[in-house]
Amino acid sequence: MPLPRSRGKDTGLGKAIIRDRFKGNSRPKDGDTALHTTDLDDGAKWTKLQSITQQSDLDEFLSTAQLAGTRFTAEKMNIKVITNTYQNPFLLSADKEKETLARHEANKERLVIPRRPKWDKTTTPEQLDRNERDAFLQWRRDLAVLQEQDNFLLTPFERNLEVWRQLWRVIERSDLVVQIVDARNPLFFRSEDLEKYVKEINEKKKCMLLINKADLLTARQRRIWADYLDSQGIRHIFFSAVLAHESLEKKQNIRAENEANSSIDEKEKENFEENLSNEKYTNIDNAISTDNLSENGDEMSEHPNVNGQEFLENNNTDDPSDQRERICTTEDLISILVSEAKGAGVDQDHKITIGLVGYPNVGKSFTINALLGEKRVSVSSTPGKTKHFQAIHLSPSLVLCDCPGLVFPNFATTNGDMVCNGVLPIDQLREHTGPIALIAQRIPKAILEAIYGIKIKVKPIEEGGTGIPSAEELMVAYAVSRGYTKPGHGSPDESRAARYILKDYVNGKLPYCHPPPIEISKEEFNAEIHDLKLYTKPAKKKSIIQPVSSTVNTEVASDGVTPIRGDKSRELDKSFFNNQSSGARITGKYSIAGEFNRVKFYPIHATLSDDATPTNGSRLSSNMGPGKKRHWKGRKNQKQFKI
Numbered sequence: 001m002p003l004p005r006s007r008g009k010d011t012g013l014g015k016a017i018i019r020d021r022f023k024g025n026s027r028p029k030d031g032d033t034a035l036h037t038t039d040l041d042d043g044a045k046w047t048k049l050q051s052i053t054q055q056s057d058l059d060e061f062l063s064t065a066q067l068a069g070t071r072f073t074a075e076k077m078n079i080k081v082i083t084n085t086y087q088n089p090f091l092l093s094a095d096k097e098k099e100t101l102a103r104h105e106a107n108k109e110r111l112v113i114p115r116r117p118k119w120d121k122t123t124t125p126e127q128l129d130r131n132e133r134d135a136f137l138q139w140r141r142d143l144a145v146l147q148e149q150d151n152f153l154l155t156p157f158e159r160n161l162e163v164w165r166q167l168w169r170v171i172e173r174s175d176l177v178v179q180i181v182d183a184r185n186p187l188f189f190r191s192e193d194l195e196k197y198v199k200e201i202n203e204k205k206k207c208m209l210l211i212n213k214a215d216l217l218t219a220r221q222r223r224i225w226a227d228y229l230d231s232q233g234i235r236h237i238f239f240s241a242v243l244a245h246e247s248l249e250k251k252q253n254i255r256a257e258n259e260a261n262s263s264i265d266e267k268e269k270e271n272f273e274e275n276l277s278n279e280k281y282t283n284i285d286n287a288i289s290t291d292n293l294s295e296n297g298d299e300m301s302e303h304p305n306v307n308g309q310e311f312l313e314n315n316n317t318d319d320p321s322d323q324r325e326r327i328c329t330t331e332d333l334i335s336i337l338v339s340e341a342k343g344a345g346v347d348q349d350h351k352i353t354i355g356l357v358g359y360p361n362v363g364k365s366f367t368i369n370a371l372l373g374e375k376r377v378s379v380s381s382t383p384g385k386t387k388h389f390q391a392i393h394l395s396p397s398l399v400l401c402d403c404p405g406l407v408f409p410n411f412a413t414t415n416g417d418m419v420c421n422g423v424l425p426i427d428q429l430r431e432h433t434g435p436i437a438l439i440a441q442r443i444p445k446a447i448l449e450a451i452y453g454i455k456i457k458v459k460p461i462e463e464g465g466t467g468i469p470s471a472e473e474l475m476v477a478y479a480v481s482r483g484y485t486k487p488g489h490g491s492p493d494e495s496r497a498a499r500y501i502l503k504d505y506v507n508g509k510l511p512y513c514h515p516p517p518i519e520i521s522k523e524e525f526n527a528e529i530h531d532l533k534l535y536t537k538p539a540k541k542k543s544i545i546q547p548v549s550s551t552v553n554t555e556v557a558s559d560g561v562t563p564i565r566g567d568k569s570r571e572l573d574k575s576f577f578n579n580q581s582s583g584a585r586i587t588g589k590y591s592i593a594g595e596f597n598r599v600k601f602y603p604i605h606a607t608l609s610d611d612a613t614p615t616n617g618s619r620l621s622s623n624m625g626p627g628k629k630r631h632w633k634g635r636k637n638q639k640q641f642k643i
């Protein structure tokens with residue numbers, strides 16, 4: 001639609017160029033003087049006289065060059081490579097990381113958890129509430145200083161006072177406070193200040209690390225961790241809630257089978273069930289009365305550790321007699337926790353109370369389910385489900401206190417690292433390259449390729465590549481192999497690929513474990529678990545296609561060619577070929593009973609004879625055919641056969 005005259009006058013590309021070229025450069029009126037001149041160009045006289053007070057960077061650069069009489073021409077391929085290693089801007093370089101970790105170590109005393117203000121019988125609930133709020137506010141201010149003034153990156157620590165109140169209650173009640181940590185990075189999930197606080201409440205209370213998800217570590221890795229933790233005097237125990245749960249299920253299935261098979265009468269059956277439900281209480285009470293557990297839990301060796309044994313067999317490690325690396329069974333765990341809590345001896349007469357604390361998603365619910373032997377606590381894979389602490393009476397004399405999962409204030413190197421540790425939610429992530437680049441650095445390319453069945457194309461070393469895939473290279477290879485494309489673009493959907501890869505890493509499908517801070521490289525620490533992934537054949541899926549050998553009789557007759565066919569296959573052939581309904585059939589609207597009739601289905605076929613000329617009674621329209629159709633080519637398009 002043409003623009004109205006008045007508006008159309010000043011529009012259009014030509015006008016725009018003229019406006020841009022001569023913007024503000026109106027011809028000076030007679031009498032104007034040239035007071036500020038910087039342009040020495042030999043252009044039109046009037047252009048030299050304009051006043052220049054402000055210039056863009058580019059204009060300034062060009063005019064300076066002009067003043068200096070320098071000529072600029074574009075030079076191609078005159079590139080100087082300053083560094084040939086690409087550094088992801090969301091990650092730290094090796095040197096920077098070292099420096100950051102040293103700063104963390106120097107400032108770790110400042111990483112505190114909020115304390116409950118002191119109170120006594122004279123304190124009113126309102127006063128206590130006010131004091132708690134004030135103390136909490138001060139705590140948040142101190143952490144804000146750490147973050148904003150001193151530029152430390154902290155974990156997204158819990159900012160809800162109510163959740164901290166739950167923790168205070170759990171600590172106050174418990175004889176033993178168990179921090180459940182993820183075996184892949186135990187120190188990241190451990191709060192040293194929590195242990196300090198527990199002792200501040202009561203010197204007799206005890207603390208312990210429950211290293212869950214120990215199934216994701218090899219026996220050697222567990223031994224290295226055990227050595228380190230022992231050297232630091234940190235009480236710990238390896239556990240796998242998932243393996244314990246599986247073992248429990250197996251036992252229950254066996255019991256159920258036995259129960260079904262047994263021919264005991266109803267009365268006996270009732271007694272059996274009652275015994276079954278009481279069994280765990282008896283076990284626990286037995287455990288409570290056990291006094292002779294050694295400091296290192298040597299008693300554990302008397303329990304057949306089904307899961308740990310299976311795992312050791314899989315990993316085939318050298319010295320299975322080293323008990324410190326063993327993954328405890330549920331019975332072991334109860335025994336050790338109870339003996340540890342009894343040692344605390346806070347109050348000999350009251351029930352033993354064990355508090356379970358930890359970050360979200362470290363497996364608290366799974367652990368409690370394993371301890372409980374049945375599903376009473378809901379289990380989820382979304383962080384932060386347990387919201388209020390629950391007191392679970394395992395036996396008349398043993399109580400478990402399950403605290404809501406809460407993130408403690410801790411130093412972090414990058415956001416990518418926090419995503420990999422499962423502390424930042426993957427689904428809300430906007431920047432994927434940081435955490436994916438970390439995964440690509442931690443897990444060798446060959447392992448990633450083997451796990452995903454993909455080929456990752458990396459930049460050749462000659463072109464500045466390092467052999468380690470970049471985040472983009474990994475995401476693209478994954479997205480292409482899975483057919484994930486961006487809607488409307490058709491280019492690989494990298495963010496979708498990233499989400500799947502990150503979830504696999506967090507769930508342990510992509511294996512990587514952090515070594516303790518000793519003289520051992522990450523590669524060396526993880527070499528065994530990576531090799532295991534590389535050489536362990538994936539479980540064979542049941543094929544729905546029968547192997548050829550089982551369906552075809554490979555025996556041949558005396559002529560050496562004709563296959564001997566058994567009666568069974570002959571019968572099968574006979575019934576197939578004699579069957580009227582077998583053979584090619586048409587379904588749908590043309591599925592007329594009877595035989596297939598080409599002319600009936602495609603009437604145009606009736607109009608042409610075999611040599612493609614119209615037949616008599618042709619149904620070609622009147623303007624088709626020789627002499628009529630405009631483009632009638634006669635027989636020109638027919639294949640000519642030489643006889």
Ligand SMILES: Nc1nc2c(ncn2[C@@H]2O[C@H](COP(=O)(O)OP(=O)(O)OP(=O)(O)O)[C@@H](O)[C@H]2O)c(=O)[nH]1
Nearest residue numbers: 240241242361362363364365366380384385386405
């Ligand atoms: N491999 C492995 N995975 C585990 C183990 N225990 C728990 N998980 C996984 O960890 C995830 C979280 O487990 P939960 O028990 O729900 O975690 P939680 O600590 O109770 O989480 P909140 O309820 O948020 O506090 C689940 O997806 C489990 O499959 C374990 O021993 N081994």
